[in-house]
Amino acid sequence: MSKAPDPRLAAVRALERVLPGEGDGASLREVLARGVPDGAAGGLMRDLCFGVCRHLRPLNQWLNGQLDKPLKPKAQAVRLAVLCGLYELWFTERPAHAVVNAYPELCRQLKAGWASGLINALLRKADGLDPARVFADYDPAVRYSLPGWLWRSFQQDWPEQADDLARAALAPPPFTLRVNRRQQSREQALAALGDGARPGDLSPWSLYLSPPRPVSQLPGFDSGGFSVQDEAAQLPVEQLAAPDGGRVLDACAAPGGKTGQILEAFPGARVTALDLSARRLDRVRNALRRIGAEAELVQGDAAEPAAWWDGEPFDAILLDAPCSASGILRRQPDVKWHRRRTDLPPLVDLQARMLDALWPLLRPGGRLVYATCSVLRDENDRQIADFLARTDDAEDRTERPADAAPVAAGWQLLTRDNGPDGFYLACLHKRGAADDNKVTDQRS
Numbered sequence: 001m002s003k004a005p006d007p008r009l010a011a012v013r014a015l016e017r018v019l020p021g022e023g024d025g026a027s028l029r030e031v032l033a034r035g036v037p038d039g040a041a042g043g044l045m046r047d048l049c050f051g052v053c054r055h056l057r058p059l060n061q062w063l064n065g066q067l068d069k070p071l072k073p074k075a076q077a078v079r080l081a082v083l084c085g086l087y088e089l090w091f092t093e094r095p096a097h098a099v100v101n102a103y104p105e106l107c108r109q110l111k112a113g114w115a116s117g118l119i120n121a122l123l124r125k126a127d128g129l130d131p132a133r134v135f136a137d138y139d140p141a142v143r144y145s146l147p148g149w150l151w152r153s154f155q156q157d158w159p160e161q162a163d164d165l166a167r168a169a170l171a172p173p174p175f176t177l178r179v180n181r182r183q184q185s186r187e188q189a190l191a192a193l194g195d196g197a198r199p200g201d202l203s204p205w206s207l208y209l210s211p212p213r214p215v216s217q218l219p220g221f222d223s224g225g226f227s228v229q230d231e232a233a234q235l236p237v238e239q240l241a242a243p244d245g246g247r248v249l250d251a252c253a254a255p256g257g258k259t260g261q262i263l264e265a266f267p268g269a270r271v272t273a274l275d276l277s278a279r280r281l282d283r284v285r286n287a288l289r290r291i292g293a294e295a296e297l298v299q300g301d302a303a304e305p306a307a308w309w310d311g312e313p314f315d316a317i318l319l320d321a322p323c324s325a326s327g328i329l330r331r332q333p334d335v336k337w338h339r340r341r342t343d344l345p346p347l348v349d350l351q352a353r354m355l356d357a358l359w360p361l362l363r364p365g366g367r368l369v370y371a372t373c374s375v376l377r378d379e380n381d382r383q384i385a386d387f388l389a390r391t392d393d394a395e396d397r398t399e400r401p402a403d404a405a406p407v408a409a410g411w412q413l414l415t416r417d418n419g420p421d422g423f424y425l426a427c428l429h430k431r432g433a434a435d436d437n438k439v440t441d442q443r444s
């Protein structure tokens with residue numbers, strides 16, 4: 001019988017691929033999609049990967065401060081092993097002696113026996129220190145484990161909320177589900193899940209489950225009774241409106257979370273799910289199969305409709321645009337180390353081109369809902385304010401709570417602990433000959 005892989009070793013190998021250094025820059029999601037040990041070992045491996053990606057900067061800073069001579073780049077695996085050990089000591093409840101004892105052996109497995117004594121000494125020194133005190137003197141961007149450019153963007157865009165935003169990006173995300181309204185009410189779902197389930201405040205179909213459970217243990221998951229989806233991500237579809245038999249475009253559809261939600265909300269609609277990536281469209285197909293729904297899947301560029309549009313206008317369009325993902329750093333902490341400041345202008349430009357290209361496809365009286373999982377204003381309210389300024393027949397009709405963050409257009413949600421992700425949406429109405437009275441919302 002083959003021995004189960006050591007989860008700490010597996011975590012170091014995964015982090016070597018994901019984090020800057022000698023790796024291939026793969027995303028954490030990609031790396032964790034396969035090769036994760038079963039059961040508790042897999043849970044430990046995942047936790048180490050996410051934890052180190054979340055807290056990378058202050059852990060590195062402390063480590064560097066302890067060394068007389070910097071670790072060589074080729075000792076990256078040893079560095080990552082130390083960071084895993086520090087994370088375990090400082091951010092988990094695992095017994096310190098077990099953590100301290102595990103890492104010298106890990107160095108031997110990494111064929112870096114020379115580092116066993118070093119790692120033992122470092123972890124012994126770290127044990128008993130309070131990370132909040134240790135990190136208190138660090139520069140804020142280091143303390144919050146953010147790249148400098150992103151911390152500055154938070155400060156510029158959200159001078160009063162920047163600290164809360166940065167702190168929220170360090171906390172593990174809640175486990176949030178969307179109830180399939182075609183199959184059960186939210187009350188029935190809450191009763192079926194029992195202890196630990198509570199409804200969300202903003203989305204009528206959301207519920208939180210704490211502690212999280214594997215989806216295989218959710219009653220009715222396999223037959224589409226639930227989908228895993230953040231509460232904020234559930235809001236854009238709730239702002240769409242589509243007549244029975246009407247045509248809806250989900251313009252950046254993969255992996256299909258919102259396509260499924262559109263079909264749950266508007267079962268009589270004809271839905272087109274478009275994505276640039278044919279490979280990612282397979283995920284849409286699988287997601288729809290699970291909930292027993294169907295859409296037309298089209299591979300194409302949302303900014304170039306001439307190549308795929310048949311000329312029949314859409315009654316509603318969802319544009320869930322590619323973005324910085326700065327609102328979901330707690331879910332995808334590796335994004336912090338992959339994104340560059342220079343990625344932003346091309347993304348903002350692509351979003352603007354998509355808006356301009358898709359708007360003519362919308363029937364007068366229809367709605368286009370624009371959404372991003374970003375908290376950066378260039379991608380969000382400034383993007384939409386610019387669009388409104390250059391588009392005569394567009395009007396902002398976003399429904400938002402009175403206490404929403406004040407922005408130039410749309411609705412900006414800022415990440416909340418144990419609540420929704422950072423997210424932006426704007427519901428844009430198209431004025432024109434066909435009055436909106438003709439658009440009856442067929443959601444049931």
Ligand SMILES: C[S@@+](CC[C@H](N)C(=O)[O-])C[C@H]1O[C@@H](n2cnc3c(N)ncnc32)[C@H](O)[C@@H]1O
Pocket residue numbers: 251252253254255256257258259274275276277280300301302303320321322323
């Ligand atoms: C934020 S994700 C969409 C998430 C999806 N709406 C959901 O709820 O599951 C953005 C998607 O846009 C796609 N994309 C990027 N550029 C695109 C383009 N030019 N045209 C169409 N899709 C594009 C990406 O492949 C990615 O699947």
